[in-house]
Amino acid sequence: MDYATAWFYFSAFLLGMYLAFDGFDLGLGSLLPFVKNQKDRDLLVNTMAPVWDGNEVWFISWGAGLFAMWPALYAVLFSTFYLAVWFLAFMFVFRAVSFEFRTKYKKTWDYLFATVSALIALVLGVIVGNLIEGIPIDASGFHGSLLTLFRPFPLIVGLFVLFAVMWHGANWAVYKTTGKLQEQMRRYALSFWVLTVIFLLLTVVGMKIWAPLRFQRALTPGGLTLTLIILIAALLDGYLIKKGAEKAAFYISWLAFPLVVYLVYYSMYPYWIISTTDPNFKLSIHALAASPLTLQAVLGVSVVLAIIIMSYTLYVYKMFGGKATEAEGYY
Amino acid sequence: MDPVLLSRIQFALTAGYHWLFVPASIGMGFMVFLLWTMAAITNEEQWHKAAKFFSKWLGVFFVLGVPTGIVMEFEFGANWANYSTFVGSIFGPPLMLEGLFAFALESTFLGVLLFGMDRLPRVISWISAFFVSLGSALSGLWILIANSWQQTPSAYIVRNTPLGPRAELTNFMKAVFNPILVSEYTHTINAGIITGAYIVVAVGAYYLLKKRHVQVARSAVAIGIVVLAISSVIQLYPTGHEEGRVVAQYQPTKLAADEGLYHTTVGAPMVVFGIVDEKNQEIKYAIEIPKMLSWLAFGNWNAKVLGLHDAAEYVWYQQVLNNPNYANEKVKKEVVDSIMKAYGINPNDPNANQKMVQVLEKSVPVAFMFYAYRVMVGLGTLFILIGGLGVLLLLLGKLYDARWFLKVLVVTVPLPWLASEAGWFTHEVGRQPWMVWGMVTVKNGVSQNISTASVLTTLIGFVVVYTILFYIWLYFVKKLIKEGPEPVEGDPTAKPAPAVSAAGGGQ
Numbered sequence: 001m002d003y004a005t006a007w008f009y010f011s012a013f014l015l016g017m018y019l020a021f022d023g024f025d026l027g028l029g030s031l032l033p034f035v036k037n038q039k040d041r042d043l044l045v046n047t048m049a050p051v052w053d054g055n056e057v058w059f060i061s062w063g064a065g066l067f068a069m070w071p072a073l074y075a076v077l078f079s080t081f082y083l084a085v086w087f088l089a090f091m092f093v094f095r096a097v098s099f100e101f102r103t104k105y106k107k108t109w110d111y112l113f114a115t116v117s118a119l120i121a122l123v124l125g126v127i128v129g130n131l132i133e134g135i136p137i138d139a140s141g142f143h144g145s146l147l148t149l150f151r152p153f154p155l156i157v158g159l160f161v162l163f164a165v166m167w168h169g170a171n172w173a174v175y176k177t178t179g180k181l182q183e184q185m186r187r188y189a190l191s192f193w194v195l196t197v198i199f200l201l202l203t204v205v206g207m208k209i210w211a212p213l214r215f216q217r218a219l220t221p222g223g224l225t226l227t228l229i230i231l232i233a234a235l236l237d238g239y240l241i242k243k244g245a246e247k248a249a250f251y252i253s254w255l256a257f258p259l260v261v262y263l264v265y266y267s268m269y270p271y272w273i274i275s276t277t278d279p280n281f282k283l284s285i286h287a288l289a290a291s292p293l294t295l296q297a298v299l300g301v302s303v304v305l306a307i308i309i310m311s312y313t314l315y316v317y318k319m320f321g322g323k324a325t326e327a328e329g330y331y
Numbered sequence: 332m333d334p335v336l337l338s339r340i341q342f343a344l345t346a347g348y349h350w351l352f353v354p355a356s357i358g359m360g361f362m363v364f365l366l367w368t369m370a371a372i373t374n375e376e377q378w379h380k381a382a383k384f385f386s387k388w389l390g391v392f393f394v395l396g397v398p399t400g401i402v403m404e405f406e407f408g409a410n411w412a413n414y415s416t417f418v419g420s421i422f423g424p425p426l427m428l429e430g431l432f433a434f435a436l437e438s439t440f441l442g443v444l445l446f447g448m449d450r451l452p453r454v455i456s457w458i459s460a461f462f463v464s465l466g467s468a469l470s471g472l473w474i475l476i477a478n479s480w481q482q483t484p485s486a487y488i489v490r491n492t493p494l495g496p497r498a499e500l501t502n503f504m505k506a507v508f509n510p511i512l513v514s515e516y517t518h519t520i521n522a523g524i525i526t527g528a529y530i531v532v533a534v535g536a537y538y539l540l541k542k543r544h545v546q547v548a549r550s551a552v553a554i555g556i557v558v559l560a561i562s563s564v565i566q567l568y569p570t571g572h573e574e575g576r577v578v579a580q581y582q583p584t585k586l587a588a589d590e591g592l593y594h595t596t597v598g599a600p601m602v603v604f605g606i607v608d609e610k611n612q613e614i615k616y617a618i619e620i621p622k623m624l625s626w627l628a629f630g631n632w633n634a635k636v637l638g639l640h641d642a643a644e645y646v647w648y649q650q651v652l653n654n655p656n657y658a659n660e661k662v663k664k665e666v667v668d669s670i671m672k673a674y675g676i677n678p679n680d681p682n683a684n685q686k687m688v689q690v691l692e693k694s695v696p697v698a699f700m701f702y703a704y705r706v707m708v709g710l711g712t713l714f715i716l717i718g719g720l721g722v723l724l725l726l727l728g729k730l731y732d733a734r735w736f737l738k739v740l741v742v743t744v745p746l747p748w749l750a751s752e753a754g755w756f757t758h759e760v761g762r763q764p765w766m767v768w769g770m771v772t773v774k775n776g777v778s779q780n781i782s783t784a785s786v787l788t789t790l791i792g793f794v795v796v797y798t799i800l801f802y803i804w805l806y807f808v809k810k811l812i813k814e815g816p817e818p819v820e821g822d823p824t825a826k827p828a829p830a831v832s833a834a835g836g837g838q
Contacts, residue, residue, distance in 0.1 A: 071419020
């Protein structure tokens with residue numbers, strides 16, 4: 001395997017970890033308005049409070065990895081979708097602030113936190129959807145506007161990501177809570193599990209219609225195997241939620257994210273960008289890659305570091321393991 | 332108003348704002364680790380309460396440091412796409428390693444520290460404080476590796492690729508340990524430590540004045556003033572001095588602007604203060620120390636220091652046109668020509684080089700730099716005086732009762748931030764117009780496909796959002812001061828936190 005390919009799949013791993021870890025923060029955040037009791041909401045927020053800053057690591061590393069290893073791609077995407085990118089950035093700022101400073105005007109902050117959490121999940125999905133479907137771009141540049149981003153297929157992918165994180169977040173909540181709240185969360189886990197599966201299937205159908213090149217690639221034995229594993233995992237999770245196996249249910253949704261991201265990357269390989277208007281215009285991961293020494297110098301150390309981070313992260317999760325209590329936040 | 336100017340303003344705003352929380356986080360990380368260590372050594376309650384209390388302070392700085400930092404990562408791609416394409420292969424990896432090496436450590440263990448203080452054994456808190464402090468120091472290291480490389484780029488070769496000319500690494504370690512890294516890093520981290528120490532001292536002094544939490548406050552003031560005194564001295568020598576020497580060697584236009592030196596001088600004096608007259612290119616009413624600048628910059632009383640014009644000429648001919656790090660003459664010509672064209676100069680014009688030297692000369696705002704530099708150095712000197720006086724009072728056993736001095740400490744607490752911002756200006760504005768020294772200027776680095784309207788929209792967005800954030804942040808600082816540390820048993824001045832804040836859970 002060449003270095004660009006290795007980085008490509010390592011990048012998939014980083015994004016997968018982001019959605020596995022911060023995914024339940026985003027999902028739980030989006031679920032807050034469904035929880036009427038303020039005490040219950042506090043409890044839910046407390047379940048993620050000790051770990052949520054650490055969860056952001058994967059996003060930062062994924063973004064910086066794109067920048068470092070495909071600077072030209074990073075530059076094209078970010079400057080082309082200037083306003084969408086900044087919209088996302090503002091959402092991240094608001095999310096951090098509404099989460100950390102919610103002591104006063106709790107209800108307002110909670111709604112803000114919920115809104116931006118949902119929007120982040122949706123927009124991230126829309127961006128991924130655009131990468132899958134392709135964008136109207138050719139040698140002379142990008143032809144479109146901000147609205148170009150929000151075509152049917154990217155929106156389907158966006159909703160898929162949103163429902164998936166909500167399912168994941170509800171799974172986390174079931175795992176961390178007890179009693180009535182847990183029951184409520186279990187119901188949400190099931191509903192959003194249903195929506196996730198529906199939108200997963202819609203995405204697959206959408207790929208056939210709107211992104212035939214990617215769809216073909218997904219039909220290769222590797223892609224089909226992955227798809228099958230994901231479908232089995234998804235179906236199994238519904239069963240586990242119903243059965244009340246909360247730990248197993250959470251672990252499965254936790255594992256499903258990296259698999260889905262991996263499948264997306266797999267189906268895109270080897271083209272980061274394809275054009276919707278000019279079938280000959282494709283930008284491969286090799287053409288956009290950083291210089292060979294850069295790809296080489298940082299790969300080994302990054303993989304080792306990612307493993308180290310994983311191990312202490314899991315240790316920290318264990319440290320704060322068990323059901324959530326009504327313990328105070330730190331302010 | 333063009334996208335270049337607006338993008339510059341936006342970058343200055345976002346970076347300057349992020350820079351309010353960075354030194355404080357680094358410094359508080361260090362102070363918090365010291366306090367937890369003191370708590371472990373002495374096993375006394377007041378140290379333990381102080382450690383817990385200031386850990387919360389670290390939290391409120393960190394909270395704004397993270398999102399404002401993420402914003403900067405977005406900015407490189409969105410506003411400075413050409414720059415990103417040109418040097419991303421070299422500038423990107425340190426950013427990525429920052430995430431994996433440092434931010435991961437810092438953020439994970441800050442969570443453990445803040446939420447585990449009451450539930451986990453003290454030794455875990457101590458270890459977490461150590462990792463947080465280590466993480467923020469490493470974080471600063473990687474970011475400054477990226478920054479310093481732009482100031483004194485090393486170990487690269489510019490090649491022509493299908494995506495245009497770009498800089499590629501030739502040796503990772505040599506690029507990391509570029510000439511300015513060590514002095515820039517030590518100077519910056521130490522600035523953070525000064526800031527952290529100052530906050531601890533000022534908060535302690537405030538409680539002493541109010542006669543609240545006296546035991547915790549004494550501990551804070553005592554340890555803070557010692558750290559402040561030591562770090563302030565280190566800031567001047569060796570870190571500040573070293574940085575000056577490297578700048579003199581590699582960035583002569585920056586040195587000339589810092590010193591307001593318009594004309595090349597043998598045995599140049601150091602101007603303590605004066606008024607810059609940009610029109611006549613001189614410093615009026617200058618108070619000077621003869622030959623001092625030559626000695627500081629080159630270790631020789633009679634060394635020649637380049638004035639602004641000669642420095643600009645030196646940079647253009649020696650550091651740009653004679654830059655050996657190009658794969659071939661063709662790609663060098665392409666890059667050099669594009670730099671000239673960005674400033675409206677026709678490369679075939681026989682006077683093109685002289686015009687470019689003028690551009691370089693005019694890009695550095697001398698008066699601004701001269702004053703910013705003096706604010707930084709002046710405040711640095713003031714910190715040495717305050718720290719020294721504080722330690723003296725501490726040794727005489729009078730520090731806790733010297734109310735006038737405690738008042739000085741409280742009132743002057745914004746100054747370390749002012750010094751840091753002035754230092755940042757000196758460092759960054761001084762390299763204008765270069766984004767990457769000798770290779771990429773701001774006009775060449777900006778994104779080609781962004782419109783004035785887009786940038787204006789986001790810029791206004793930032794002003795609004797950051798203003799709101801700052802207000803919220805102040806609210807939480809006020810709240811922390813009001814609540815104070817947990818009461819130490821047997822301290823009659825320790826007032827418990829108001830009961831209201833304990834209700835409702837959440838944070």
